[in-house]
Structure formats: C-alpha cells, structure tokens
Amino acid sequence: MGASLQIGAGLATTAAVAPLGRRNVGLRPNLLALGAIAVVGCALPIRTAVIASTTNDVDLVQVALLDWITIPFVLAGLVAWWRRPDSRLGPLMIAGGFASGLSALQLTHVDALYTIGAVFDILPAAFFLHVCLAFPDGRLRSRFEQVLVVTAYSAAIGLQLVKIALGAFGTNSLIALGSWPSAAADVQHVQLLTISATCLAGAFVLVHRRRHAGRLRRHSLELVISSFAIGLVMIAALFVDGDLDGPAFQQLQRATLIVIGLSPIAFLVGLLDERLGRSAVGDLMLELRGEPPPRQLREALARALKDPSLTLAYWLPDFHTYVDLDGNPMELPQDGERTATVLERNGVPFAALIHDQALDDEPELLESVGAAAGISLENGRLQAELRARLVELKGSRIRVIEAGQKERQRLERNLHDGAQQRLIALSLQLSLLEQRLEAEPEIRAELDQARHEIALSLEELRDVARGIHPAVLTGHGLKVALESLAARAPFPVRLTVDLDQRLPERVEVAAYYVVSESLTNIGKHAEARDASIRVARTDSRLVVEVVDDGIGGADTEGGSGIRGLADRVEALGGRLRIWTPRGGGTRVEAEIPCA
Amino acid sequence: MRVAIAEDSVLLREGLARLLDDAGFEVVAQCENADDLLLKVRSYSPDVAIVDIRLPPTHNDEGLRAALEIRSKHPSVGVLVLSQYVELGLALKLLADSAEGVGYLLKDRISDVDEFVGALRRVADGGSALDPIIVSTLVSRQRPDDPLSQLTPREREVLELMASGASNQGIANALVITVRAVEKYVSSIFGKLGLPSTGSESRRVLAVLTFLRS
Numbered sequence: 001m002g003a004s005l006q007i008g009a010g011l012a013t014t015a016a017v018a019p020l021g022r023r024n025v026g027l028r029p030n031l032l033a034l035g036a037i038a039v040v041g042c043a044l045p046i047r048t049a050v051i052a053s054t055t056n057d058v059d060l061v062q063v064a065l066l067d068w069i070t071i072p073f074v075l076a077g078l079v080a081w082w083r084r085p086d087s088r089l090g091p092l093m094i095a096g097g098f099a100s101g102l103s104a105l106q107l108t109h110v111d112a113l114y115t116i117g118a119v120f121d122i123l124p125a126a127f128f129l130h131v132c133l134a135f136p137d138g139r140l141r142s143r144f145e146q147v148l149v150v151t152a153y154s155a156a157i158g159l160q161l162v163k164i165a166l167g168a169f170g171t172n173s174l175i176a177l178g179s180w181p182s183a184a185a186d187v188q189h190v191q192l193l194t195i196s197a198t199c200l201a202g203a204f205v206l207v208h209r210r211r212h213a214g215r216l217r218r219h220s221l222e223l224v225i226s227s228f229a230i231g232l233v234m235i236a237a238l239f240v241d242g243d244l245d246g247p248a249f250q251q252l253q254r255a256t257l258i259v260i261g262l263s264p265i266a267f268l269v270g271l272l273d274e275r276l277g278r279s280a281v282g283d284l285m286l287e288l289r290g291e292p293p294p295r296q297l298r299e300a301l302a303r304a305l306k307d308p309s310l311t312l313a314y315w316l317p318d319f320h321t322y323v324d325l326d327g328n329p330m331e332l333p334q335d336g337e338r339t340a341t342v343l344e345r346n347g348v349p350f351a352a353l354i355h356d357q358a359l360d361d362e363p364e365l366l367e368s369v370g371a372a373a374g375i376s377l378e379n380g381r382l383q384a385e386l387r388a389r390l391v392e393l394k395g396s397r398i399r400v401i402e403a404g405q406k407e408r409q410r411l412e413r414n415l416h417d418g419a420q421q422r423l424i425a426l427s428l429q430l431s432l433l434e435q436r437l438e439a440e441p442e443i444r445a446e447l448d449q450a451r452h453e454i455a456l457s458l459e460e461l462r463d464v465a466r467g468i469h470p471a472v473l474t475g476h477g478l479k480v481a482l483e484s485l486a487a488r489a490p491f492p493v494r495l496t497v498d499l500d501q502r503l504p505e506r507v508e509v510a511a512y513y514v515v516s517e518s519l520t521n522i523g524k525h526a527e528a529r530d531a532s533i534r535v536a537r538t539d540s541r542l543v544v545e546v547v548d549d550g551i552g553g554a555d556t557e558g559g560s561g562i563r564g565l566a567d568r569v570e571a572l573g574g575r576l577r578i579w580t581p582r583g584g585g586t587r588v589e590a591e592i593p594c595a
Numbered sequence: 596m597r598v599a600i601a602e603d604s605v606l607l608r609e610g611l612a613r614l615l616d617d618a619g620f621e622v623v624a625q626c627e628n629a630d631d632l633l634l635k636v637r638s639y640s641p642d643v644a645i646v647d648i649r650l651p652p653t654h655n656d657e658g659l660r661a662a663l664e665i666r667s668k669h670p671s672v673g674v675l676v677l678s679q680y681v682e683l684g685l686a687l688k689l690l691a692d693s694a695e696g697v698g699y700l701l702k703d704r705i706s707d708v709d710e711f712v713g714a715l716r717r718v719a720d721g722g723s724a725l726d727p728i729i730v731s732t733l734v735s736r737q738r739p740d741d742p743l744s745q746l747t748p749r750e751r752e753v754l755e756l757m758a759s760g761a762s763n764q765g766i767a768n769a770l771v772i773t774v775r776a777v778e779k780y781v782s783s784i785f786g787k788l789g790l791p792s793t794g795s796e797s798r799r800v801l802a803v804l805t806f807l808r809s
Contacts, residue, residue, distance in 0.1 A: 431708050462680060475655040475656045481682070484684050529739040
C-alpha cells in the first residue's frame with residue numbers, strides 16, 4: 001500500500017515534514033543502546049563491589065533501592081529511545097538512571113568516588129522532574145516548564161557544588177575548600193526548598209495537563225502521569241522533611257525511592273498497552289475486507305483509534321480544498337485540541353484524519369490505521385468528489401437561472417424607462433398639438449390616427465415587457481402579482497394566497513412562473529370550467545398548487561414549458577409534481593424551499 | 596383646481612404640467628420622487644395628486660406607498676395613480692378602504708386629454724376612476740352559468756362604466772341617455788347580479804369589482 005503518513009496540520013506543515021519511513025534520525029540508537037546496556041551491566045556490580053569493599057557499615061537496603069531506580073529507568077529509557085529515536089525522552093531517562101546510580105557512590109569511603117557521589121546526590125530529583133514534564137515526546141511544552149526544569153538543575157548542580165565547597169560533605173570530598181557548617185546549612189536550606197517547590201509545581205502541571213487531556217488518552221498513560229505526579233510530590237515532601245529534620249526521614253526516603261522506581265514500570269506498561277492498540281488495526285483490516293461504505297468507514301477508524309470524535313477529510317486537488325463526505329468544504333484544524341494527520345499517496349495528500357490531540361502520542365498507530373484504510377479512504381474521496389461536483393453543479397444552475405432573471409429584469413426596466421415612456425410622451429405631444437389645431441379637422445384626424453397607432457404599439461410593448469419580466473412581482477410581491485395573473489385568465493380562478501411577508505425574489509419568481517405556465521396550459525388544453533390556485537407557506541417551504549377541472553391527461557414530457565418549470569423549481573432545491581389522470585383534471589404542485 | 600405631480604421622467608412631467616395648465620388646473624408642485632411629493636402635499640394641500648407608481652430610488656413600490664399614505668393622512672386630497680401596467684391586485688389594494696377620491700389609470704390615458712381631465716376632476720371631487728382595461732378583462736372572462744349572461748348588452752355597457760367609476764351623469768353622457776334611464780339600468784343590474792344596492796356612486800365600484808373578480 002503506497003500510502004505514507006505525515007503528522008501535521010494543513011498543507012504548509014505537511015509539505016515540510018518528511019514521511020515517517022524516511023524520517024531523518026539524529027542518532028542511530030542501536031549501537032549506543034547496546035553500549036549503554038553494557039556499561040550499566042558492568043558498572044552496577046563494579047559499583048556495588050566498590051561500596052562493599054570500602055565500607056563496613058553499608059546500608060544495603062539503600063543501595064538496592066538506588067538500583068531499583070537505576071535499572072528500570074535505564075531499561076525504559078532504552079526502550080523509549082529505540083521506539084522513538086527522534087524523542088529526547090529515552091536519553092533523558094537513561095541519563096536520570098545513571099545519575100541515580102552514580103549518587104550511590106557517596107556510600108563509599110574512596111574520596112574520589114565519594115566526591116562523585118556527593119555531586120550527583122540531588123541531581124536525580126531534577127532529572128526526574130525533567131522526565132515527568134517532558135513525557136511523552138521529550139519536549140517541554142511551555143516556558144513555565146522550561147523555567148521549572150532549569151531552576152531544578154541549577155539548584156541540583158550549582159548549589160550542590162557550592163554546598164560541597166563549603167564543606168557540607170566533610171573534608172573527604174576532594175572539592176571542599178574548608179568547613180563552614182552554618183553557611184553550608186543555609187545553602188542546603190535554599191537548595192532543598194527550591195527543588196521541593198519546582199517538584200510541587202511540576203506535579204501541579206501534570207495534574208492540570210491530565211485534566212485537560214483528550215477523552216481518549218489511555219488509562220495506562222494516565223497511570224504513568226499519575227505515578228509521575230505522586231513521585232514529584234513525594235520528592236518535595238522528602239526534601240522538606242529533610243530540611244526541617246522532620247520525623248521518619250528514612251522511611252519517607254525509602255517510600256519515595258520505591259515510588260520513583262515504579263514510574264518507569266508504569267511507562268513500560270503504557271508502551272505495552274499501545275502495542276495492544278495495534279491489535280485494533282488487525283480488527284480494522286478484517287472489517288475493511290468487507291469493503292464498508294464510506295459512511296461506515298469513519299466508525300471503523302474511530303473504533304480502531306479509540307477516538308469517537310474522529311472525522312475524515314478528503315483532499316480534492318481540483319477544488320484545492322478539503323471536503324467532508326458530503327462534498328462540503330472544510331478546513332483542517334491548525335492548532336488546539338484537534339490535530340490533522342494527513343495521509344499521502346505518492347507524495348500527494350488524499351485524505352486527512354482529524355483526531356484528538358492525544359493521539360499525537362501514538363504516531364505508529366495512526367500510521368498503521370492510515371495505511372490499512374488507504375483504499376477505503378480513496379473510495380470515500382471519490383464519493384466526496386462526486387458530491388462536491390454535484391454541489392457545484394447545483395450552485396451553477398442557480399447562478400445561470402438568476403443571471404437570466406437579472407437580465408430579464410434589466411430588459412424590462414429598459415423598455416419601461418425607454419421606449420414605453422417615450423411613446424407615451426410622444427402621444428401626449430401629439431394630443432397637445434391636436435388641441436391647437438382646432439381649425440384643421442383633417443390634420444386633427446390624422447394626428448388622432450397616429451395616436452391610435454402609438455396606443456397599439458404601447459399595448460404590444462406592454463405585453464412583451466410583461467412577458468420578459470412581471471414588474472409587479474418585483475415591486476409588489478407574489479400576492480398582488482398572482483391576483484393580476486388570475487384576473488387576466490380567460491376563465492374564473494379562485495385564488496388563495498396565505499403569505500404574510502415577501503419571500504426571496506428567486507422563490508417568488510419561480511412560484512409566479514409555476515402559476516403563469518399552469519394557467520396558460522389550462523387555457524390552451526384543459527377545457528376547464530374553472531381553476532383554483534393555492535399558495536401557502538409551511539415552515540420553510542412555499543407550496544404552490546394549481547388545480548383545474550378540465551380533461552386531464554396533460555402532456556408532461558413533450559412541453560418544454562413544464563420541463564423549464566421543473567428545472568427552475570429543482571434548481572432551488574424544490575420539487576414539481578403533476579397529477580393529470582385522463583378525464584380527472586390536472587393538479588400541479590410545487591414545493592420550493594424558502595428558508 | 597390645484598394639482599401636485601410626481602413623475603420621474605422630465606419629458607412626461609412637463610408634458611403633463613402643460614396639459615393640465617392648458618386645461619385650467621393650477622399645478623402647485625412637480626416632484627421627482629415620493630418623499631418630495633409627500634412633503635409638498637403636506638405644505639400645499641392640493642385637491643389632487645398624480646402619482647407615477649414607479650418612483651426612485653428603487654422603482655418598486657415607492658409610488659404606491661406614497662399614494663396609500665396620502666390617502667390615509669390627507670383624505671381630502673384625491674390620488675390618481677398612473678402606471679404603464681394596471682394590475683387588479685394593486686387596484687384592490689388602492690380601493691381596499693374606500694373608492695372615494697382615488698383613481699388608477701394606465702399612463703397611456705393622459706394623451707386622451709378630455710377623458711383624462713374628466714377622470715382627474717372626478718377623483719379631485721371625491722369620485723373614482725378605474726382603468727377600463729381592468730373592468731373589461733374581468734367582464735370578458737367566460738364563466739360557467741355566467742350571471743353576466745342575464746344582462747342585456749346595454750346593461751353590460753352600464754356595468755363597465757359603473758365599475759370604471761363613472762357617475763350616473765357620466766354614464767348618461769357617455770351613452771347619450773337620461774340620468775333616470777341610467778338609474779333604472781343600475782338597479783336592474785344590481786338585482787340580476789344579486790348585489791345589495793349601495794347609495795354611493797363610488798362605493799359601488801368596489802362592489803362590482805369584487806363581484807367580477809370572484
């Protein structure tokens with residue numbers, strides 16, 4: 001299936017992003033990952049051996065707990081790095097794991113190692129905060145988060161170095177410059193409170209983010225975020241407790257280490273769950289084999305992606321726009337809670353999945369679903385294109401009719417203000433002339449004859465102009481215009497017009513022509529004794545009904561009049577129906593939307 | 596007799612003014628649009644206003660609205676509406692409340708000076724003038740069991756004149772018969788058509804029109 005997948009919103013962005021399969025990868029993780037595993041594998045026993053050999057009263061529980069953090073973080077980091085080479089989260093987790101492992105070195109009595117352990121003492125907390133906030137894509141999302149992380153690192157490294165220099169870790173430390181216990185205590189006070197504050201703020205950010213995350217975010221992802229938030233709160237509590245020499249420091253410390261060690265496990269469970277999400281793609285493939293109609297495709301994709309809010313957009317190159325399945329133009333979301341994943345074929349977009357932002361965390365799932373649905377989506381696109389063309393055709397039909405209408409109105413107006421007006425003025429002049437020529441009866445008779453000719457011309461012109469466009473309709477509305485139509489019919493017409501206001505002009509014009517053409521037909525063919533016209537508005541439709549008691553059996557196919565009427569009514573989205581049983585009269589009914 | 600004219604074609608407006616001047620009318624206002632007409636009717640209180648039904652700016656229903664407004668606000672001012680088409684629907688609208696002091700004629704009629712001036716005087720005096728086209732269209736319509744078929748040819752003539760707003764004297768003059776004979780025809784027509792006889796000459800216009808329309 002040639003479909004490739006891009007993440008992004010809109011054309012501009014998609015064009016800039018390379019397809020996933022050919023994504024530029026900054027670091028190839030395989031070798032590095034292997035190296036890292038080797039280093040950890042070697043480093044841990046060596047470190048434990050060093051600690052055991054140099055220390056008599058070693059707290060093995062403490063060492064084990066630090067390993068409990070180091071190992072899951074490094075492993076989870078490796079998995080994350082392998083799966084998302086473009087995300088910084090993996091390296092970050094590995095670094096955090098190493099920092100934690102190195103901090104255990106302060107349990108030795110070898111000065112150099114002890115110094116390294118002292119430097120790394122607080123750093124794991126800052127790494128943990130960074131990992132929590134950068135989950136899941138390795139990036140910090142706001143300036144506030146960046147400030148939090150930088151502050152935590154500064155306090156964990158900068159203040160730590162100052163503290164050690166002031167002798168907080170005794171003179172065994174290689175970089176102690178002397179021993180100023182009260183100054184060191186002050187620095188430690190500031191350091192611990194600062195990190196506590198950043199951790200609490202970080203926990204708040206996570207809780208806030210979770211509350212505003214999309215509905216579909218998986219439970220396991222929620223579990224990860226929850227465990228991160230709890231870990232951050234416990235670090236904050238631990239540091240405050242330590243700073244204030246509070247009770248049960250050791251128990252609190254162990255509990256904190258246990259919780260922090262659990263969060264990479266939650267992270268791995270989350271990845272596993274995403275794997276399970278892949279099996280939804282298998283179900284989707286089975287479902288697509290039945291070639292579901294385009295309307296059911298959305299449901300199937302929504303199930304596979306676990307996003308009930310999913311919508312599909314189809315790219316129509318001829319129209320240069322995205323449309324929905326009904327062919328109505330639509331815009332892809334540019335930012336906010338909805339994201340568009342554009343699907344391409346041979347480098348050209350053909351459809352887009354518009355989904356909850358939370359799905360951005362699972363590009364592989366989007367890619368597989370997009371690839372699986374390729375052909376079905378292509379079918380949907382063809383259907384959407386067909387409908388878009390129908391919509392366009394309908395629009396152009398209305399435009400053609402309206403343009404014709406405008407032109408007729410213009411012509412009528414020109415006749416009215418031009419030829420007709422001039423003829424009337426001419427006739428008036430002749431009659432004024434006539435009055436002055438009382439002594440010339442012969443000339444008077446000729447002038448009178450001329451006036452008579454003008455009167456005939458005016459009558460003909462009037463009929464022509466009225467045929468071009470009934471000005472009374474534009475000026476005074478359907479009711480008055482139909483009253484005149486009915487009055488001119490050569491047979492009695494019962495007219496009932498139930499309208500309390502003017503309607504859109506094109507609706508009035510269509511209704512007028514339905515009545516006018518029907519009355520003409522009745523006069524020509526129906527041999528009717530009388531007819532009735534009923535015009536009423538029900539909800540958003542105008543219903544026009546013309547009924548006669550004539551011979552019925554009217555020709556509804558051959559006459560171009562009826563065809564033209566039907567065209568006019570249908571162009572407005574209406575319907576024209578004719579009942580004309582032989583011997584049973586004729587009934588013409590038009591329904592025209594007029595909302 | 597004082598006349599106000601509202602007509603946007605200069606040629607016609609001035610022709611009309613000259614015609615009326617010659618016929619002994621005093622043209623107190625010549626207006627191009629409806630607002631100007633309403634203003635001048637208010638200031639000069641003419642006996643009658645001649646209103647073109649299509650007036651600027653849109654040439655839709657400005658003239659008709661001005662005519663209806665004059666009829667409701669200045670009932671003493673007669674209104675003669677001129678149009679290049681006469682429409683039954685508009686006639687019914689103009690005459691809806693009463694047929695007193697109102698006229699509705701084809702514009703062509705102005706060149707038939709005597710008749711036009713007669714109709715104008717009638718409207719100014721509180722009578723009515725309805726274009727014969729409207730009446731003749733309605734009369735010529737074929738009806739099943741046509742009640743009009745009971746009328747004699749002379750009675751038909753009287754009916755058409757009556758529906759056009761002519762007074763008994765006017766009908767008498769037109770048909771060269773006595774007013775008494777006209778009265779006899781009128782009551783015979785009303786009897787045959789089953790119409791309640793109305794005393795007023797202008798009220799019977801609407802009665803006949805309504806009868807013919809149905």
